[in-house]
Amino acid sequence: MNCHSSKEFEGLPVKISDYTSSVQPTWCGGCGNYGIWSALKRALIALQIPPQDVLLCFDIGCNGNMSDKIEGYRIHTLHGRVLPVASAAKIANPKLKVLAFAGDGATYSEGIGHFVNTLRNNYPISFFIHDNGNYGLTTGQASATSPQCAPRTANPEGPTASTLNPLQLSLSLQPAFLAQGFSGDIEQLTEIMIAAIKQQEHGLAVTNILQACPTYNKETSHEWYQQHIFDINYKGDHDVQDLKSAQAAAAKQPDKYPTGIIYKTSEVVNYMDRLVHRQGDWREWDLAKEVRSVDTSMLQKQFQ
Numbered sequence: 001m002n003c004h005s006s007k008e009f010e011g012l013p014v015k016i017s018d019y020t021s022s023v024q025p026t027w028c029g030g031c032g033n034y035g036i037w038s039a040l041k042r043a044l045i046a047l048q049i050p051p052q053d054v055l056l057c058f059d060i061g062c063n064g065n066m067s068d069k070i071e072g073y074r075i076h077t078l079h080g081r082v083l084p085v086a087s088a089a090k091i092a093n094p095k096l097k098v099l100a101f102a103g104d105g106a107t108y109s110e111g112i113g114h115f116v117n118t119l120r121n122n123y124p125i126s127f128f129i130h131d132n133g134n135y136g137l138t139t140g141q142a143s144a145t146s147p148q149c150a151p152r153t154a155n156p157e158g159p160t161a162s163t164l165n166p167l168q169l170s171l172s173l174q175p176a177f178l179a180q181g182f183s184g185d186i187e188q189l190t191e192i193m194i195a196a197i198k199q200q201e202h203g204l205a206v207t208n209i210l211q212a213c214p215t216y217n218k219e220t221s222h223e224w225y226q227q228h229i230f231d232i233n234y235k236g237d238h239d240v241q242d243l244k245s246a247q248a249a250a251a252k253q254p255d256k257y258p259t260g261i262i263y264k265t266s267e268v269v270n271y272m273d274r275l276v277h278r279q280g281d282w283r284e285w286d287l288a289k290e291v292r293s294v295d296t297s298m299l300q301k302q303f304q
């Protein structure tokens with residue numbers, strides 16, 4: 001993967017300062033959200049996307065508290081519900097780059113129905129999961145990705161349910177693009193985010209981010225991940241279009257965690273291209289304008 005250094009961004013029209021919010025972060029010291037926040041801004045600058053051309057959709061949780069720590073159009077949604085909001089926004093205005101963010105609790109438990117159906121529909125948005133192995137904001141309850149042996153606030157002897165493998169779950173649902181990043185590797189995460197944003201031209205991009213939560217997740221810490229991750233794209237021998245290779249990489253967890261682009265295919269048709277009754281390239285649609293051209297006054301009167 002290429003590495004984008006801060007120097008490379010100097011002199012470009014869209015600057016990091018365009019995305020800088022005056023609101024200071026409140027995350028704990030050492031929280032992986034700092035790394036994700038940094039990679040996000042770097043990716044947007046590398047792609048030279050100005051804040052008015054992007055919609056950042058946030059779920060509820062420590063992750064969602066990024067919503068006022070960055071500029072750009074933003075929506076802070078309900079727990080587990082970010083995906084329908086983000087998908088609808090993209091359908092209404094496909095010219096926007098739509099990025100959605102949620103925690104592992106929101107994605108793999110509370111909002112899992114939305115996750116499954118977003119994959120099935122292949123909406124052309126970029127989805128980033130802050131997978132910190134617990135419900136951080138509500139003080140560290142077990143999530144679907146908590147290791148089974150790990151005590152959590154409401155399960156002092158560890159969760160009774162088995163641990164979910166997010167990569168295997170996504171791969172079972174025909175993803176157009178699946179990646180995994182690590183909050184402690186900002187350079188690699190920036191590159192993944194760039195690829196995930198570009199993917200919107202074709203379909204959905206799902207990125208699971210292994211995120212350190214030093215306050216509540218003592219088992220899979222930043223240091224632990226450093227010793228258990230491997231860059232799957234590093235040697236150049238991983239065929240991202242080969243589903244079997246992707247499945248084999250996913251099956252290495254929890255012993256080893258692949259990072260990088262795990263799987264990518266152009267064979268899954270995205271939601272917009274499935275709307276065969278509509279005319280023209282969906283990237284040029286202006287649904288808001290279309291809706292405005294319809295006279296709804298009679299309908300509105302019925303409900304007054």
Ligand SMILES: Cc1ncc(C[n+]2csc(CCOP(=O)(O)OP(=O)(O)O)c2C)c(N)n1
Pocket residue numbers: 060061062063064078079102103104105106107110130132134135136137138143
């Ligand atoms: C519909 C709904 N259910 C539950 C909650 C309470 N709640 C707020 S944050 C949270 C856990 C968040 O965990 P996760 O999604 O993993 O995000 P993290 O805080 O770890 O980043 C819960 C259960 C809520 N706000 N709304």
Ligand code: SF4
Pocket residue numbers: 026027028030031032033062063132136137212213214215216
């Ligand atoms: S509780 Fe965990 S995820 Fe939340 S801010 Fe603190 S370190 Fe970060």
Ligand SMILES: [Mg+2]
Pocket residue numbers: 061103104105130131132133134135136143
């Ligand atoms: Mg979480």
